[in-house]
Amino acid sequence: MEARHGIVGCDYRDHGGLVNRKVAKLYYDLHTHTVWSDGDLEPASLVADASAAGVRVLALTDHDTMAGIDEAARAAHVHGIQFIPGVELSVTWAGGVTVHVVGLGVDGANAQLRQALENLREARLKRGRAMVEALSAAGLGGAQSVLERPGIVSRVHVADWLVACGHAPDRARAFKRFLVRGAPGHVAVQWPDIGVAVDWIRGAGGCPVLAHPSRYRLSGGRLEQLVRAFVEAGGLALEVVTAGLDAGEIGRLARLARRHALHASVGSDFHKALPWRLRPGGLPELPGDCRPVWERWPAIRLQGAD
Numbered sequence: 001m002e003a004r005h006g007i008v009g010c011d012y013r014d015h016g017g018l019v020n021r022k023v024a025k026l027y028y029d030l031h032t033h034t035v036w037s038d039g040d041l042e043p044a045s046l047v048a049d050a051s052a053a054g055v056r057v058l059a060l061t062d063h064d065t066m067a068g069i070d071e072a073a074r075a076a077h078v079h080g081i082q083f084i085p086g087v088e089l090s091v092t093w094a095g096g097v098t099v100h101v102v103g104l105g106v107d108g109a110n111a112q113l114r115q116a117l118e119n120l121r122e123a124r125l126k127r128g129r130a131m132v133e134a135l136s137a138a139g140l141g142g143a144q145s146v147l148e149r150p151g152i153v154s155r156v157h158v159a160d161w162l163v164a165c166g167h168a169p170d171r172a173r174a175f176k177r178f179l180v181r182g183a184p185g186h187v188a189v190q191w192p193d194i195g196v197a198v199d200w201i202r203g204a205g206g207c208p209v210l211a212h213p214s215r216y217r218l219s220g221g222r223l224e225q226l227v228r229a230f231v232e233a234g235g236l237a238l239e240v241v242t243a244g245l246d247a248g249e250i251g252r253l254a255r256l257a258r259r260h261a262l263h264a265s266v267g268s269d270f271h272k273a274l275p276w277r278l279r280p281g282g283l284p285e286l287p288g289d290c291r292p293v294w295e296r297w298p299a300i301r302l303q304g305a306d
């Protein structure tokens with residue numbers, strides 16, 4: 001029998017006022033990445049690192065792929081960590097704004113989601129090829145190696161190649177000089193509509209979470225509109241605590257979640273050992289008046305749970 005990766009026996013629904021006390025004993029990280037998207041660590045290393053840092057409930061949420069899930073789930077079992085299979089989808093809102101939706105507790109065997117992820121992998125590869133050609137035409141040849149990596153191809157990989165070749169001093173400037181709109185290596189891509197992506201996640205038994213809402217640089221009014229559209233599409237949770245937020249911003253997001261009756265999630269968006277190294281208490285806890293997303297867990301289908 002395959003190891004149970006689920007969260008059986010971790011049902012906080014009926015504990016009423018004990019919820020917060022129990023939550024304080026566990027350390028959640030529900031948003032992380034590995035080499036299968038644009039992170040630095042293999043899945044087993046990520047889990048080992050998270051375990052050493054005191055994480056007790058971990059979700060792996062690579063961009064547009066679940067290729068690392070099985071390895072992470074096995075490692076989580078070895079380390080005694082509860083594991084949530086997840087994915088982070090790039091989506092389009094209002095016809096032109098790119099935002100990220102994390103799916104927690106998705107069933108990677110779901111046919112519709114599998115097909116969607118395969119289509120996204122192809123679309124990313126096609127964009128990658130076009131970027132390589134565009135850079136070559138601009139006199140920066142040799143980026144083909146980026147297309148041969150086993151995981152998904154993202155702009156980050158092209159940026160890292162540019163840095164490694166000395167065309168830019170760091171990733172940020174590689175983006176600015178070569179990869180953003182108007183730059184020689186820019187290739188537009190059409191991500192799925194937010195409603196379509198939410199349907200994929202819910203169709204696969206998962207909980208859609210609007211990721212890192214502060215990072216889209218939207219005005220208060222626009223962010224309100226985005227959250228309203230997300231809720232109308234079937235979204236269920238907002239990432240209230242993520243790396244780099246101060247208490248004021250966390251409070252603002254907590255109020256936003258409450259206004260829209262959304263659950264609240266916690267995730268480091270871990271990519272690299274530095275500068276966002278996971279450590280116990282490395283993320284603030286959710287404000288006490290939030291409804292934690294893990295209250296929903298009994299309703300989430302978990303890989304390996306039976």
Ligand SMILES: [Zn+2]
Nearest residue numbers: 088100211212
């Ligand atoms: Zn993201």
Ligand SMILES: [Zn+2]
Nearest residue numbers: 031033088269
């Ligand atoms: Zn992420």
